[in-house]
Amino acid sequence: MVKSLIDAVVKIFIDAGHGGTDPGAVGNGLQEKNVNLQIATRIRDMLVNEYNGVSVLMSRTGDQTLSLTQRTNAANAWGADFLLSVHINAGGGTGYEDFIYPGVGAPTTTYQNLIHEEIMKLVNFRDRGKKTANFHMLRESRMPALLTENGFIDNSEDAAKLKTSSFIENIARGHVNGIVRCFGLTRKTSAIYHTVVSGDTVYSLSQRYGSTIQQIRSWNNLDSNYTIVVGQVLLVAGGPSSSTSSSNMGKPAPKGDMKTTSIVDYLNSIKQDSSYANRARLAKQHGINNYSGTAAQNTQLLNKLRK
Ligand SMILES: [Zn+2]
Incomplete structure (x- = not known):
């Protein structure tokens, strides 16, 4: 199968x-x-x-x-x-x-x-x-x-x-x-779990970027009466596209599976696309040139992503 x-x-x-x-x-x-x-x-x-x-x-x-x-x-x-x-x-x-x-x-x-x-x-x-x-x-x-x-x-x-x-x-x-x-491609769900890590910073659990509560409010049409507190986990729609996410990099993200030596398992644990294409994209982003999926490159990428 x-x-x-x-x-x-x-x-x-x-x-x-x-x-x-x-x-x-x-x-x-x-x-x-x-x-x-x-x-x-x-x-x-x-x-x-x-x-x-x-x-x-x-x-x-x-x-x-x-x-x-x-x-x-x-x-x-x-x-x-x-x-x-x-x-x-x-x-x-x-x-x-x-x-x-x-x-x-x-x-x-x-x-x-x-x-x-x-x-x-x-x-x-x-x-x-x-x-x-x-x-x-x-x-x-x-x-x-x-x-x-x-x-x-x-x-x-x-x-x-x-x-x-x-x-x-x-x-x-x-x-x-x-x-x-x-x-016949189907859309990924736009729902993303976020957790509030400080008074004004929210971290996506599934994507590695920080967002402000103000952004979360606007993506979800939440008015200012909707109280968001530290430690709260939010299931919210929307978020920045990957092209803007790096500019939102703030506090370190929750780390996912810290034990696995498999890049695929690690990406799955942080709910990221583990396809070759996405790994190649991440490798490039992290300065690993000519990524071809070798074991050494995968280990290098794993270490970079966990930092
Ligand atoms: Zn041409």
Whole structure:
């Protein structure tokens, strides 16, 4: 039955197009590689932080130079269920379009329909349509694959939008909403146990960040008459996304299982995602470079997380 558990996790490979010595398209003070990485990273974070049963592998998480073959090889070796390649267009047009390999049928066509629809709902771009193309990323990947072209970097109006973080957020959210529909992903419960550790600091038991009582009140629409006392455990909805949580780092978190030598068991004990993708993310956050899941790296990560 282990097999069915593994199958229950949807593996999404996200390729941020270009990178390193290849900037991709450039225009209006933007380099495509950087915008692609911003969008791809937000898609990953939203999926991993907010949804159950999804694992994400990125082709790159920084400004690395990668060949197209390296990218599709990584997705194929990992056995991804879906490959998404994120790009920005250039060449004198405007708006959004996406591509699948010519002649492929369902489920790829269904994925294109759903993701296209969800992106167009949220993103104020001209709809250039659902297209096909004989691109390497679509041809050499062994799983359904979609390549999105999110506006034209050499169009001043599109570029102005791409410089706005709320617009990037909407592009990412559109991709995520589409992927959620494609794979029937369910949302993680937003309920988080918090414990009050001082007069004005609340600590999440399931996520390692400190919050103020004021934040807890606003996330939960609690009015000031709702008294929160030290030692009280609160089951509350909401909280900051992981991208803002580090700025809320305050007092040390409750530590979880201090005996186990397994990083997976430890992450489970603090109710964190123990997937490879999340461990790789945590490793990067804690300065462990080139994480590949070796025993030594896992021990190093365990020690860092327990500090
Ligand atoms: Zn590109």
